[in-house]
Amino acid sequence: xxxxxxxxxxxxxxxxxxxxxxxxxxxxxxxxxxxxxxxxxxxxxxxxxxxxxxxxxxxxxxxxxxxxxxxxxxxxxxxxxxxxxxxxxxxxxxxxxxxxxxxx
Amino acid sequence: xxxxxxxxxxxxxxxxxxxxxxxxxxxxxxxxxxxxxxxxxxxxxxxxxxxxxxxxxxxxxxxxxxxxxxxxxxxxxxxxxxxxxxxxxxxxxxxxxxxxxxxxxxxxxxxxxxxxxxxxxxxxxxxxxxxxxxxxxxxxx
Numbered sequence: 001x002x003x004x005x006x007x008x009x010x011x012x013x014x015x016x017x018x019x020x021x022x023x024x025x026x027x028x029x030x031x032x033x034x035x036x037x038x039x040x041x042x043x044x045x046x047x048x049x050x051x052x053x054x055x056x057x058x059x060x061x062x063x064x065x066x067x068x069x070x071x072x073x074x075x076x077x078x079x080x081x082x083x084x085x086x087x088x089x090x091x092x093x094x095x096x097x098x099x100x101x102x103x104x
Numbered sequence: 105x106x107x108x109x110x111x112x113x114x115x116x117x118x119x120x121x122x123x124x125x126x127x128x129x130x131x132x133x134x135x136x137x138x139x140x141x142x143x144x145x146x147x148x149x150x151x152x153x154x155x156x157x158x159x160x161x162x163x164x165x166x167x168x169x170x171x172x173x174x175x176x177x178x179x180x181x182x183x184x185x186x187x188x189x190x191x192x193x194x195x196x197x198x199x200x201x202x203x204x205x206x207x208x209x210x211x212x213x214x215x216x217x218x219x220x221x222x223x224x225x226x227x228x229x230x231x232x233x234x235x236x237x238x239x240x241x242x243x244x245x
Contacts, residue, residue, distance in 0.1 A: 072197045074210075074219050079193045081226045082168035084241065088234040089140050096135035 140233065141166070147228050151221050163221070169193040171222065191218060 141164050148163035155161050162174040171191040179185050190201040191210070198210045198218060210218055230238035237244060 072195075074215055075193050075195060075197055077219055078171070078191075078198060078222050079168060081222050082165050082171075082193065085144075085165050085226065085229065086168050088230065088236060089137055092140060092234060093135050093137060 143233050144225075144229050147232060148225050151224050151228075163225070165222070165225065171218075 145162045145164035148165075149155060149161040151163060152161070156177070159175060159177040161176075162172065164172055166172050169192060173189040173191070174186070175188075176184065176186040188203060192199040192201060194209075196209065198215060200208050200210050227238045230236045230241075235244045236242060
């Protein structure tokens with residue numbers, strides 16, 4: 001199935017299930033397994049600090065609430081991908097030699 | 105320094121940090137996050153179909169909670185144009201931030217498209233740059 005927006009075009013057949021990515025995060029120790037409550041506290045605080053108070057306040061107004069609710073499935077999936085990529089980057093930077101070559 | 109300026113600096117570099125003598129010889133240095141972001145962005149820019157002639161596109165995961173779409177082109181009147189969009193991961197959803205700044209949570213087809221783009225990005229970047237199996241996270245033998 002293929003769908004389009006103004007600027008995007010995707011082949012839906014390429015879409016893959018991301019549940020195993022979160023599992024991979026736990027297995028590889030890239031991030032500690034967190035309960036939903038922990039996502040709502042520590043993670044939210046981290047994100048809020050990073051994006052700044054202005055955007056956070058605006059996001060709260062947009063969502064019509066003063067306290068964050070459980071993460072949406074989409075947020076969880078995208079956050080999982082981001083965490084994995086950050087872990088891969090850290091590993092790659094650490095394993096590259098002084099000539100910028102990537103370790104085998 | 106504003107975020108968009110930081111992003112631009114990440115993408116195109118910062119002249120104030122360039123040592124001309126160093127660039128004349130082999131790059132004797134470790135890979136940096138910026139090097140990897142540029143490699144990732146090269147793949148990310150291909151996820152949305154052909155790039156129009158004269159356009160330059162960047163799409164990459166800046167950190168755990170931020171994705172960037174940056175596009176530059178010259179319009180019909182010869183004026184250089186650019187557009188940067190930041191996507192932030194929030195507990196409530198994905199917040200789209202465009203210059204202005206304007207804020208809006210993604211929804212509907214646009215949200216589905218964005219999530220799909222990040223999945224494809226992960227799939228391709230894992231394989232092509234980090235040489236890892238995207239399903240297990242393990243490095244290829």
